[in-house]
Amino acid sequence: xxxxxxxxxxxxxYPGFSLDxxxxxxxxxxxxxxxxxxxAGKTTTIKLIMNLIRRxxxxxxxxxxxxxxxxxxxxxxIGFVYDEGHFYENLTxxxxxxxxxxxxxHWDWDFYEKYTRLFDLPARKKxxxxxxxxxxxxxxxxxxxHRAELLIMxxxxxxxxxxxRSEFLDILRDxxxxxxxxxxxxxxxxxxxxxxxxxxxxxxxxRIVFSKSKEELLEEYVLIKGExxxxxxxxxxxxxxxxxxxxxxxxxxxxxxxxQRLAEGRAVFARPxxxxxxxxxxxxxxQ
Amino acid sequence: xxxxxxxITNTGEVPIYQQIVEQIKGAVLRGELRPDQPLPSIRxxxxxxxxxxxxxxxxxxxxxxxxxxxxxxxxxSFVADFDESRLTESREQLVAEKLKEVLDTAELLGxxxxxxxKIFERVLGDEK
Numbered sequence: 001x002x003x004x005x006x007x008x009x010x011x012x013x014y015p016g017f018s019l020d021x022x023x024x025x026x027x028x029x030x031x032x033x034x035x036x037x038x039x040a041g042k043t044t045t046i047k048l049i050m051n052l053i054r055r056x057x058x059x060x061x062x063x064x065x066x067x068x069x070x071x072x073x074x075x076x077x078i079g080f081v082y083d084e085g086h087f088y089e090n091l092t093x094x095x096x097x098x099x100x101x102x103x104x105x106h107w108d109w110d111f112y113e114k115y116t117r118l119f120d121l122p123a124r125k126k127x128x129x130x131x132x133x134x135x136x137x138x139x140x141x142x143x144x145x146h147r148a149e150l151l152i153m154x155x156x157x158x159x160x161x162x163x164x165r166s167e168f169l170d171i172l173r174d175x176x177x178x179x180x181x182x183x184x185x186x187x188x189x190x191x192x193x194x195x196x197x198x199x200x201x202x203x204x205x206x207r208i209v210f211s212k213s214k215e216e217l218l219e220e221y222v223l224i225k226g227e228x229x230x231x232x233x234x235x236x237x238x239x240x241x242x243x244x245x246x247x248x249x250x251x252x253x254x255x256x257x258x259x260q261r262l263a264e265g266r267a268v269f270a271r272p273x274x275x276x277x278x279x280x281x282x283x284x285x286x287q
Numbered sequence: 288x289x290x291x292x293x294x295i296t297n298t299g300e301v302p303i304y305q306q307i308v309e310q311i312k313g314a315v316l317r318g319e320l321r322p323d324q325p326l327p328s329i330r331x332x333x334x335x336x337x338x339x340x341x342x343x344x345x346x347x348x349x350x351x352x353x354x355x356x357x358x359x360x361x362x363x364s365f366v367a368d369f370d371e372s373r374l375t376e377s378r379e380q381l382v383a384e385k386l387k388e389v390l391d392t393a394e395l396l397g398x399x400x401x402x403x404x405k406i407f408e409r410v411l412g413d414e415k
């Protein structure tokens with residue numbers, strides 16, 4: 001299947017920070033989680049996709065089209081969701097929508113009515129009086145009402161309470177039901193992605209650490225805990241990231257069978273979550 | 288759409304796709320799912336179980352490999368039509384494997400065939 005979003009060797013240099021040859025791609029009908037610590041390059045990458053800043057090198061294709069040459073066409077079909085910035089705060093939601101709707105070729109007022117009702121959005125309240133969660137829901141309602149095929153969301157769940165977050169995740173699950181739409185979701189709340197991501201891309205220090213399906217990640221990595229003396233028996237070679245304490249160690253490993261043989265029953269194994277995979281991969285690089 | 292319950296857990300050692308495979312397989316072997324009955328789509332199943340589409344896709348691919356289901360592009364997946372004798376065979380094989388485990392345990396504990404038979408009779412008696 002043709003990717004809906006494809007980045008190849010995208011670079012951007014700033015004094016003190018650079019995005020270095022970022023490549024990944026996403027097929028239609030899937031949700032990709034984009035994770036990494038603060039300052040890793042998540043927002044810079046998203047801004048490059050949205051053409052809010054200029055890339056120095058590389059290529060970005062959205063719906064198979066070059067993101068610079070076909071910017072207008074692409075923006076018709078993309079939904080950008082974040083909680084601040086791109087709406088006029090002095091207007092009410094209804095006023096703002098009247099300004100936005102004519103921009104989009106495929107605007108659907110029935111959809112808009114449906115989602116504002118579903119999200120409980122007050123039409124007559126000024127956007128400046130909206131909470132973070134309401135602004136995010138409003139942006140999502142707008143994106144869904146112009147039938148966006150690719151939703152790009154920058155930290156949409158941060159600052160939302162667990163109930164709203166769970167509703168929000170349910171909506172995303174609905175969005176990908178028809179195999180046409182994809183979602184790129186940046187977050188440092190990895191538990192959201194444990195639930196809904198099909199693919200996970202980890203970025204750190206401006207470079208992609210991995211971009212894989214969650215299924216592959218959980219197959220590849222295993223969490224091990226054991227006595228520190230174990231580490232000297234050749235185990236270290238298989239460890240991706242390690243944390244030692246006074247009473248033992250915890251590590252992320254690959255090649256489980258080999259390690260199980262080395263550990264000879266002196267260690268316990270567990271399935272890691274995305275947060276543990278992320279922390280150990282980043283820690284491992286630093287060590 | 289067939290009505291079937293699939294219960295998955297995140298805590299166990301068994302991968303999620305494997306849990307789905309085993310439960311659908313169980314339903315087929317028990318005869319709860321009949322040949323040519325439609326199965327839920329991979330996307331619906333993923334949504335309802337709150338797991339990745341890739342996981343449900345993998346489970347269905349696995350079931351297809353084992354010949355328990357078949358997929359029609361654009362239509363969905365269905366329970367395969369395999370003959371009853373094979374079904375019986377699979378059932379019997381499943382039980383035979385369990386009995387083999389029991390036999391191994393008995394051997395390990397030093398129990399002979401006669402004692403084993405006695406235990407088996409007793410358990411059967413209890414069941415009644």
